[in-house]
Amino acid sequence: MPKGLSLFFVLLFSLAVHAENWPGEQWSPGPSVAGPALRTFENYAFPPRNDTTRQGVRTDALLVIRDGQLVFERYAGPTTAATPHLTWSISKSLMATVLGVAYGEGRFNLQDPVAKFYPPLKKHPDMTMADLLHWASGLDWQEDYEYAPLKSSVVAMLYTRGHRDMAAFTVDQDAYAAPGQVFRYSSGDSSLLSAALKGIVGPARYADYPWTALFEPLGIRHAVWETDATGVFVASSYAYLTARDLARVGLLMARDGRWGERQLLPKDWVAFNREPFARYHARQDDAVPGGHWWLNRDVEGAPRPWPDAPADTFAALGHWGQAMYVIPSENLVIVRYGDDRDDSYQHNQLLKLALKAFGGKVQP
Structure with a gap:
């Protein structure tokens, strides 16, 4: 093979290896995941559901994006892939x-x-x-x-x-x-x-x-965002998105505000979101506040809020178990909608099980 042609194929292969996956109208499916770790993850998130007592872990939707591809998705209760779910404080x-x-x-x-x-x-x-x-x-x-x-x-x-x-x-x-x-x-x-x-x-x-x-x-x-009587969005509580659509926001944040070739959010804005508030004191809340996002960082010598997840994990969290976790070091975005009415559901436990089932980056 001529030297120039050989170099061309080397470059082509290199581009293929380093190509990023971005969703089009739909998320592309990623490599299938199976095995006992996946079953344990699923069993934790979806135990038998009692809609009478509304006790225990009550997951409505659970979706995992790895390397920009959909690798896990499951729904329960009235929620489907097409349901714009109430996000509460997300x-x-x-x-x-x-x-x-x-x-x-x-x-x-x-x-x-x-x-x-x-x-x-x-x-x-x-x-x-x-x-x-x-x-x-x-x-x-x-x-x-x-x-x-x-x-x-x-x-x-x-x-x-x-x-x-x-x-x-x-x-x-x-x-x-x-x-x-x-x-x-x-x-x-x-x-x-x-x-x-x-x-x-x-x-x-x-x-x-x-x-x-x-x-x-x-x-x-399919986003819905309610307003008060003055027409101001209820930013504390009342945005509704499907799990698949919310995951797009997670992927944007995981990739430092870039969407395809467009830098939609400045990198310094994302860095601010992910930097702990300097005057936060350890254990004031269940997670460490950044710029209207929640961080898995150690503060004043206290352990990380989610000790089984990497320190770069950050999240958008809401009442009754709404959560979107972003783990840049693992190229993971996890969306979880819920209807939890007690303290059964634990962020760290889901993250621990998710990392066992889906951890390990496919791409550099």
């Missing part, structure tokens, strides 16, 4: 991703005062976009759910006196600390980010912006 990470597109368009920076985009926050002029993304607004907030509804700020915001204008309700909360100094998980902070986005992109673009900026470029066709 919506917060989705809002951070939408904001990342606006950041890449040069519309704001992390140190901008939020009042620049949402004027009612002029009473808190030092609060920045980064403060809200770290859940560090300094506004007093009680993130209690159905087990303590009478003192819950989030229940009041979503369902009673704050539901018509959620950002305005949040602004009216008393300050308990200076902005940026203390982590306190708050759905109200996410509501303020959503209201700020309206000022960032302008009212004319706002209603379509999550679709034009993020969903459509990723090929997401």
Whole structure:
């Protein structure tokens, strides 16, 4: 074989080996996985389901993407591959991703005062976009759910006196600390980010912006996002996506904000999302807060929240067991929707079993 032709085939083979898989209209299937590790993974996620007591691990959807290909998918209950499932607080990470597109368009920076985009926050002029993304607004907030509804700020915001204008309700909360100094998980902070986005992109673009900026470029066709009575997206809770569509957001984040040949999110934005909040103290929450994402990082000598998963694992998490895990070092994205009503489901256990069944990168 002529030397030039030989070099051509070497280059062609090299490109084939290093080619990335990206979903088209559908996810392409990856190499089949079988064996006892897969059965153990499946048995943990899908034990016998009792819809009367609603106890135990109750998985609605479970999907695994490895190296950009679909290698596992199963549904239960009323959920199917075509069901836009309520994501609950995964919506917060989705809002951070939408904001990342606006950041890449040069519309704001992390140190901008939020009042620049949402004027009612002029009473808190030092609060920045980064403060809200770290859940560090300094506004007093009680993130209690159905087990303590009478003192819950989030229940009041979503369902009673704050539901018509959620950002305005949040602004009216008393300050308990200076902005940026203390982590306190708050759905109200996410509501303020959503209201700020309206000022960032302008009212004319706002209603379509999550679709034009993020969903459509990723090929997401069936997203639903509820608004309050003022037309502001309920960024804390009420985005609905199919498991397959949510996995596209995970793959975008796993690949540092790049989708195919397009850098949809700036790399420094993704790095910010994945960097622990500097003033977070160990064990304040079940995972370490980044920029509206959750991280598997050790803080102040405390062990990682999910010790059986790599340190680069990060996640979008929601009430009742909603979870999207991204593990860049393993080229894995895992979407899990659930209807868990107790503490039976454990993030670390699912991640441990998933890594045994699907771990080990296929591509460099």
